[in-house]
Amino acid sequence: MKVLKIDLSKYRYEIEDRRDLFEEWIGGTGVAVQLLKEEMDLNADPLSEENVIVFAVGPFTPAYPLASKTVAMFKSPLTGNLGESHAGGRTAVAIANAGYGAIVIKGKSKKPVYIVVHNDKVYFRDARVIWGIADSLIVGRIIAEREKGRGIRTVMRIGGGGCNLVRYACVTTETYRHFGRLGLGAVFGSKNLMALVVIGRGSRKVPDRRKYKDVYEKIMKLALESGAMKKYHLLGTAVNVLPLNEIRSLPTKNLRSTVFEKAEEISGEALAEHNLGRRIACSHCPIACVHIAALRIPYETEPYFYKTIMISYDYELIYALGSMLGIGSREGLLRLIHKVEIYGLDAMSTGVCLAWATEALERGLISEKETLVKLSFGDVDGYMKAIDYIVKQPNEFYKVLAQGVEKASDVYGGKEFALAFGKNEMPGYHVGHATHIGYLIGLRHSHLDNAGYSLDQKLKEIPPPNEIVDKLVKEEEWRQVLSSLVVCFFARGVYKPEIVAEAFDALGYETSEEELKLKGEKIYREKLKLKIKMGFDPDSLRLPKRIFETECFQGKLSEEYIREALRYWKERYVLPLV
Amino acid sequence: MPKRLVIKDIEKCVGCGLCMFACSRRHGEIGNDYSGILPVSLSGFERGATVIFCRACIEPPCAQVCPTNALTPKEGGGVVYREELCIGCKNCINACTIGAIFERRNGKPALCVHCGYCVNYCPHGVLGYEEVEA
Known part of the structure; x- marks a missing residue:
């Protein structure tokens, strides 16, 4: 697997063979953590030239359906800590077909530019004329009409939010998909980078056609017929x-x-x-x-x-x-x-x-x-x-x-009703304790890290806080495997561990459910370590009072319960890594 | 009567590209390099999506401009492609009015040969495989 490294400060690029990274860390999240560690000064100001953006895809892209997410990793200008964001569209497939497992963007352009990656070539294009166009749809259309690769490309761009460094600006792709959350758009903006276009035409040999076809059909069937x-x-x-x-x-x-x-x-x-x-x-x-x-x-x-x-x-x-x-x-x-x-x-x-x-x-x-x-x-x-x-x-x-x-x-005050967790604004669930513990300990502070909102709905009675934390971390560890494979979380019911192992086997890589689970744990720990190195302190997590005032599915929530959960999480999962 | 890949209802296309991946898989390849069908948005997904592939012309311009007879007209429409004769001049790619011949990484063309394999993977009834009058 190759990694493309682009330096905006010098308008240079290089391509490296990094199969070592993909063999050990799968792809996506697992690989992005390692590349960020290698490439970035972890104390960097998120809106400075020193911030680094990694885009990574996985070994199932585009071999199997539903493995078309791209993981972006960077330092978040919203939280000052690790930023991770996933988007679909054509991003992952374009990157993989262009021949890459990951793309790293470093430095800062002196003037506005956009980058075009066309298979093994990289072009820097003048974006002075389109800089500041507030409508990201129009930015997308202008670039799409100027560039080649219709149908086999992705146009990841920012609009007014990113250009003006709104710290929760996103990068939009294929009109309707987004690298949302945690402000990747502002990082683009700070680098004078209006867009990243990737055009990918390529393929690789199927090692075992019969085996591969069988697994492919099985995944399609599960997706369309199982109800998952x-x-x-x-x-x-x-x-x-x-x-x-x-x-x-x-x-x-x-x-x-x-x-x-x-x-x-x-x-x-x-x-x-x-x-x-x-x-x-x-x-x-x-x-x-x-x-x-x-x-x-x-x-x-x-x-x-x-x-x-x-x-x-x-x-x-x-x-x-x-x-x-x-x-x-x-x-x-x-x-x-x-x-x-x-x-x-x-x-x-x-x-x-x-x-x-x-x-x-x-x-x-x-x-x-x-x-x-x-x-x-x-x-x-x-x-x-x-x-x-x-x-x-x-x-x-x-x-x-x-x-x-x-x-x-x-x-301006109003902390008690400022609904952010780990400085990231709240997702749309106020179900119970696990929901909020999930936001707080989730390494992206996202509801999708560990699905606490779903756990709350399944619980018959409320267990001790440590049990909730263990369950959430276990879920998050498995999701590290999925996001390293860049499998869409909506397909988590399809890509169960046994299917993932079979899918690997059909591509000629031997693995087991057990090994995959261990990798998930390892990636979780690596990501948490990176977060700590970037200055994350679990003691600084703020609990907005409002969540204890407003009744939810579980009734009134207990602050003591959530604090106990955080204490346990810190003790059991964070401190051993410090 | 020859069988052809046909459009059943283009308005139903969601742009998923499963046809494109099926086409390369048919060649034993993971990806899109060998694909003779291309899913595109209509100047942005806000206007929807469509697929582009060979119409199986009776008088195929691509074959007319091929200097080595790598592409020859097929009885009943479309072309026969003999890769070993192709020198990668790209005349065919430029000659196709609807842009349905695609350039592979090695400079040679990828095009639909109307095998119908992709139809099995079209989840929304856009594509069909039918006998047509020659």
């Missing part, structure tokens, strides 16, 4: 809205409630019935979970003129820009999603920041002098303007809000 991916195949992730609302777990109006009176209106069912206009898929995925709404909007002043925009929706966006902001109209919700999409912002962080600002304004911690516009739950127009301000940062308040809710509450 049914949820994503039907309503998509938006199916979560109503059940979570029903069990009092849908964060609403800055988590002052977990039941949203208008949940029905913005549910997956309602969106499918009234707005769903198209489905698309990531490369090599038969599920096509990307649900796209068609929204018809009249021109403001001319009758009988309409524009129709296509807007991708998912559960997390509905939570962050819907219930969390008290938005109960589908049209309003879709307009907000589109706004965030255009700028290339992380939807969850944006929604949580705005929800905090709304409550801070209500409580008089800030005034309209700061917010420039009246913010109130349910008012779409106010939020539309505020999102413009987050990107344009016309005053000190928005400069601060563009650094995340942790920073904003440091400056």
Whole structure:
């Protein structure tokens, strides 16, 4: 497996054979941790030339379906600690077909550029003319029309959010997929890097055609017929809205409630019935979970003129820009999603920041002098303007809000209702103790690290905190294997350990379920070690008071329980590595 | 009657590219280098997706411009490709009006020979394999 290293400071690149890394660390997350360790000064300022970005794919790309995620690893400008973000689209397949297991981007360009990787060649293109175009969809279109490789490429780009260094800006790819969370877009922006295009045409020999075909067919069958991916195949992730609302777990109006009176209106069912206009898929995925709404909007002043925009929706966006902001109209919700999409912002962080600002304004911690516009739950127009301000940062308040809710509450107060965990804004679940322990100890502070929200729903009774922690870590360790294989987490029900071992075997690599599990543990430890070296301190984790005030599926949560869990986690998993 | 790869309903295409991967697998390859079918977005996925492959022309321009007879017209439409004759001049790639001949890493063409293998992997009923009138 080859690694492409690009230095933006010197406009140079080199290609190295690093099969050693892939043999030991699989690919994706496992390999990215090692490359970051090798390439980066861990004390670097995340928005400086010294930050390093790693994109890594895995040995199943593109051999099998549903292994089309790319893992990005970098230092996060939002948390100042390890940043990791996964995206699908055509990213992974393009990188693998171009001949690489990973791409490393270092340094900083003197002027705006975008990079084109076409198989074994790298081109640096002048991006001065397109720098500052706020709409990431237009940036994508301009680059797509200028460059070759239609159908076999990925165009990973930033919009206004990344250019203006919003610390929760994302990198958008294939219009609707994102390296969200933790601010990769701002890292691109800080390097004067508008986009990374990868064009990949290539292939490798199948070692054993019969064996390979058998495993391939088995995976396809499991994906399409076993029910393991049914949820994503039907309503998509938006199916979560109503059940979570029903069990009092849908964060609403800055988590002052977990039941949203208008949940029905913005549910997956309602969106499918009234707005769903198209489905698309990531490369090599038969599920096509990307649900796209068609929204018809009249021109403001001319009758009988309409524009129709296509807007991708998912559960997390509905939570962050819907219930969390008290938005109960589908049209309003879709307009907000589109706004965030255009700028290339992380939807969850944006929604949580705005929800905090709304409550801070209500409580008089800030005034309209700061917010420039009246913010109130349910008012779409106010939020539309505020999102413009987050990107344009016309005053000190928005400069601060563009650094995340942790920073904003440091400056303006309201910590008790600033919903961030490990400085990363909260995902859309307030189910029980495991949910929040999961956010806190998850190495990305993401709900997907260990699925605490799902564990809470399965528990018959609440066990001692250490048992929860062990379960969450065990889940996270296995997910390190999946994200090293760059298998989509939505396909976790397909890629069980025995299937993964079989799939390896058909490609000519011997392994066992046991060995895979051990690798998961090892990668988890390596990642945690890297996090600690970057300054992570479990004692600094803040618990927002709000989560103990608002009832959820498990009723009122106990702070002592969560603190005990954190103590145990530190003792059992963190300290042995220090 | 000859059998052909045909479009059943192009509007259903989600751009997953399973057809493209199937095509290279048919050649014993993992990837897309040997693929004679290409999934593309329509200037961005907001406008949907489509696939591009050989239409099996009765008078194939690709064969007309081939200097070595590596591509020759097939009875009933389309072409027969004999790789050992190909010098990689790319005339065929430039001659195809719909851009359905693709350049492999070694400079030689990849194109659909209407074997129908990819149809088994199209999850949404976009592609079909049918007898057509020659």
